[in-house]
Amino acid sequence: MSLQERLLSIVEKKKSNLCVAADFENSADVLRIAEQVGPHICMLKTHADILVDFSQEFVTSLQDLAKKHNFLIFEDRKFADIGKTVQHQYSAGTLKISSWADVVTVNVLPGPGVIQGLKAALSEQEQRSRGCLVIAEMSSADNLATADYTKHAVEIGEAAGDFLLGFICQHRVSQKPGVLHFTPGVKLQAGGDNLGQCYLTPEEIVGRRGCDIIIVGRGICQADCPASTAQTYQKVAYELYQKRQ
Incomplete structure (x- = not known):
C-alpha cells in the first residue's frame, strides 16, 4: 500500500480529514x-x-500513539538546502527524521535537488512508505510564495513521482490525479494573529477552494477541551470533503 493509499484509507475509515499541529x-x-x-485525526x-527534550523515547511513544489511534506522523521540517545537505538532515543527526516521520515538508527554492536529496536518504522500500509535501503557498501575510513561485513549485513537486504526497497550499494548485492538498491556518472563525498568521474557515478551504486536509493548531491545542474541539473540526471538515466526492 502506498503512502497516499494509506492516508486515504485512514481518512475514509475514521471519517477525518483533520491534521492537528502539535507545535x-x-x-x-x-x-x-x-x-x-x-481518535479524531488522520495526521499529527x-x-x-x-x-x-527530544529523545528516542519520545519517538517510540509517539509511534505507539500513531499505531493506537491510526494516524500518520507529519514532521514540518521544511527542508530547503542542496540535496547532499538535505540527505543528511533527513536521515542523520540528533533527530533522524526519516526513521520515524511518515511525511515531511520541503521548500523547493533550491530546486529539484532538495527532493532528490530526501529520496537519496531512503532505500527503494522506504520510499514507498515515506513522502513529502511541497510548499506551494503559505498562510502568513505578505509571504513571498507568489503565483510564479507556486507554478514552479507545483512543476517540481509533480515531477517527484510517488514520493510526492501533495502540496501545502491555500487553494487547489494541481490537477494531477491522486495529488492531495493540505492547508494550514484553518480555524472555525476567520481572522489572524499579531505575527502575520491569517486564518480561513473549513468552509472556505475545503468547500470553496477544493483542498483536502485541514491543518489546525492553536484552534484545537489551546481549546479548553482539545478532544471535543477536534471532534467538531473533524465533523465539519469531513462533511465538506464528502460533498465534493
Whole structure:
C-alpha cells in the first residue's frame, strides 16, 4: 500500500480529514495532545526541532500513539538546502527524521535537488512508505510564495513521482490525479494573529477552494477541551470533503 493509499484509507475509515499541529516545546505536551485528539485525526504535525527534550523515547511513544489511534506522523521540517545537505538532515543527526516521520515538508527554492536529496536518504522500500509535501503557498501575510513561485513549485513537486504526497497550499494548485492538498491556518472563525498568521474557515478551504486536509493548531491545542474541539473540526471538515466526492 502506498503512502497516499494509506492516508486515504485512514481518512475514509475514521471519517477525518483533520491534521492537528502539535507545535509544542515539550515532548509531554505533544504526547498529551496526540492522545487526546488521536481518535479524531488522520495526521499529527510536529516540529521536532523546537522540542527542548527530544529523545528516542519520545519517538517510540509517539509511534505507539500513531499505531493506537491510526494516524500518520507529519514532521514540518521544511527542508530547503542542496540535496547532499538535505540527505543528511533527513536521515542523520540528533533527530533522524526519516526513521520515524511518515511525511515531511520541503521548500523547493533550491530546486529539484532538495527532493532528490530526501529520496537519496531512503532505500527503494522506504520510499514507498515515506513522502513529502511541497510548499506551494503559505498562510502568513505578505509571504513571498507568489503565483510564479507556486507554478514552479507545483512543476517540481509533480515531477517527484510517488514520493510526492501533495502540496501545502491555500487553494487547489494541481490537477494531477491522486495529488492531495493540505492547508494550514484553518480555524472555525476567520481572522489572524499579531505575527502575520491569517486564518480561513473549513468552509472556505475545503468547500470553496477544493483542498483536502485541514491543518489546525492553536484552534484545537489551546481549546479548553482539545478532544471535543477536534471532534467538531473533524465533523465539519469531513462533511465538506464528502460533498465534493
